[in-house]
Amino acid sequence: MDTLLDFEKPIAELENKLADMKQLATDNHVDVEEAIVELEKKIKHLKENTFKNLTRWQRVQLSRHPDRPYTLDYIYAITDDFIEIHGDRAYADDKAMVGGFGTIGDETFMIIGQQKGRNTKQRQERNFGMANPEGYRKALRLMKMAEKFGKPIVTLIDTPGAFPGLEAEERGQAEAIARNLKEMFMLKVPVICIVIGEGASGGALGIAIGDTVMMLENTWYSVISPESCSSILWRSWEYKEQAAEALRLTATDMKGFGLVDRIIEEPLGGAHTDPVTISNTLKAVILEETKKLQELSNEERISKRIDKYGSMGVVNG
Template sequence: MVLEFEKPIADLELKLQEMIQLANEKNIDLSSDIQSLEEKLQLLKKETFHNLTRWQRVQLSRHADRPYALDYIYEMTNDFIELHGDRTVKDDKAMIGGLGDIDGRSVMFIGQQKGRNTKLRQERNFGMANPEGYRKALRLMKMAEKFNKPIITLIDTPGAYPGIEAEERGQGEAIAKNLREMFKLKVPVICIIIGEGASGGALGIAIGDKVMMLENSWYSVISPENCSTILWRSWDHKEQAAEALKLTGTDMKNNGLVDAIIEEPLGGAHRNMSDMAARIKAKIKEALVELDKMKVDKRIEKRIEKFCAMGIVQE
């Protein structure tokens, strides 16, 4: 999959491959030309990806090859054990969770999971969890608290499932309860937006001591398309909406809504998933070292203060 703004890069990569193939097949020395083209390609990538618009970052966050929560979990751990079910309705495939080991330390992973093909997308409900998904997440958080395991949440959702059946089973109540309970968790909680972070569907597992975003992820109360639909009655203004929403990691950090931005490999996380997973793992370990030094009551107090300080109040 090649995005519109990536086409000049793709064309140059194709030209480079053809030159290398020609040199091998004809036994011609084109090393200087190949090196020149490689340098030109690297420069073009830097210029392109260091100057992306907000809408282009939204597009990258949805790239078909972008790693999902389970990709990162399996890359960071060797013994992940997935846990299932909310013990009330069923096992929501859009919300995953379980215990994994990060360099000898057991942690509880929770995240939203999308699918790679049509069948899996339907099975995972496109990463949109139902109430039972949020109740499963809370059950696993409480389990982690009971056994004193840190909680790592990986957020990637276009929003909580908005269907009638979800509302009938208490979608709003399930998310609201998660928000309340996450503030009071006695163990360290680290939340990382790895792709899309839309609305309450994202916030339902995003109350933490440390909240981070990947460089090409987004976090907002609404998607650019839905914002455009509300304001202009059309999706045609989605790029303008993305600019107005200020939903990138840089925007969020400048507004004090997230603590850190995790830089991605040049071209996006999908270009080098192993490298991206290593960067996430390093940030998790760094955050845990800091949070472990804090007493439980102080950590909870700072967590509450962090979210209470967000926004502007005028009286």
Template sequence: MVLEFEKPIADLELKLQEMKELAKGKQIDLSADIESLEEKIQTLKKETFQNLTRWQRVQLSRHADRPYSLDYIYEITNDFVELHGDRTVKDDKAMIGGLGDVDGRSVMFIGQQKGRNTKQRQERNFGMANPEGYRKALRLMKMAEKFGKPVVTLIDTPGAFPGLEAEERGQGEAIARNIRDMFMLKVPVICIIIGEGASGGALGIAIGDRVMMLENSWYSVISPENCSTILWRSWDYKEQAAEALKLTASDMLGNKLVDDIIPEPLGGAHKDMKGMAVNLKAAIKKALDELDKIKPEKRIEDRINKFSAMGVVKE
């Protein structure tokens, strides 16, 4: 999958591949031309990805090859054991969670999971959790608290599932309960937006001591398309909506709504999943080391104060 703004880079990369095949097949020395083209591609990549618009970053966050929660979890943990069910309705496949070993330390991972193909997308409900998904997440958080294990949440959702059956089973109540109870968890809580962070669907697992975003993720009360539909009665203004929403990682950090940005490999996380996992693991370990030094009561107080200060204007 090649995005519109990536096409000039893809064209040069195709030309480079053809040049290499020609040099190999015809036994011609094209090393100087190949080196020059490689430098040109690298320069173009840097220029392109350093100057992405907000809408282009939204597109990157949805890239079909972008790593999902389980990709990262399996990469950075040993012996991950997935846990299932909310003990009330059923097991929601859009919300995953379980215990994993991070360099000798047991961590409770919770995240939204999307699918790669049509069957998986239907099974995972496109990463949109039902109430039982949020109740499963809270059950696992309480279990982590009981056994003194830190919680790491990986957020990647276009929103909580908006279907009638979800509302009938208490979607709003489930998210609200998660938000309330996450404030009071005695263990360290780290929340990371790895792709899309839309509305209450994201916020339902995003109350933590440290809230971080991957470089090409977004976090907002509404998606650009839905914002465009409400304001202009059409999806055609989604780029303007993205600019107005100021939903990128740098926007969120500037507004003090997140604590840190985790850099991605050049071209996006999907270009080097293992490298991205290394960056993610390092950020998690650094945050845990910092939070371990703070007493639980102080962590809870700081957590409450941090979120209470958001959006407050002093005149």
């Protein structure tokens, strides 16, 4: 890992000590097996204790970890023959939103998601994962294409929000997202939505109306980010930790509210510590959920989808 969060540093220090101890044993032919086993136990215990008791803000930090797998990382890991499709056929190709056909197991899927960048150049090119209206229109075009060919849809959600710029509003950002919400309710194919990182506001919701909505363990889903909430309520970003607690935005919170259907467990330490394992888990979950959804007729799926979202929230008369 190139980057360490504050709560990861004590673990990293012990892991470095363990690596040094193993190297010393190899170089000097010294038997320190007992000490190594003891240190490994200590590391495992510290990891379990740390990640079992993460605050909501710490989970937000994990969701943004720069080493965390992004949409294309997962797509290339779980598909054999991904073919990316570009453009909304109206204005431009938004590189913050990616999508195309790919085979998972024996099934062809349309996979769509927001894509962030790893370095400065990529972040500018991908607009930090914040899609413009043409990104949401591209996503809808691909969903309609999947429906035409009878292929299930998987969306991977990871965005700090839809792009809030003036030009995005001029080109109809709100309309593009609203149209996606309406159209996704009526899609005749199975739709699986997975929050893999940040799930902020309408930017996330624009590709998140599905039959099954899931979140990876260390992700968040909310109408607003903790920083923006803090800046509105306290006129400062300094209260982001309190805002995260008040927003109750973690996967556990969302499952408790009935807003998501399933939490996908990550490797101990977070998805970034073992991309292979989390990719294999994601692949298995997608195939499992798709099989369940394909047992229903199109009419049953659409009816259940509408009922699912219609029952959300609380109304006090």
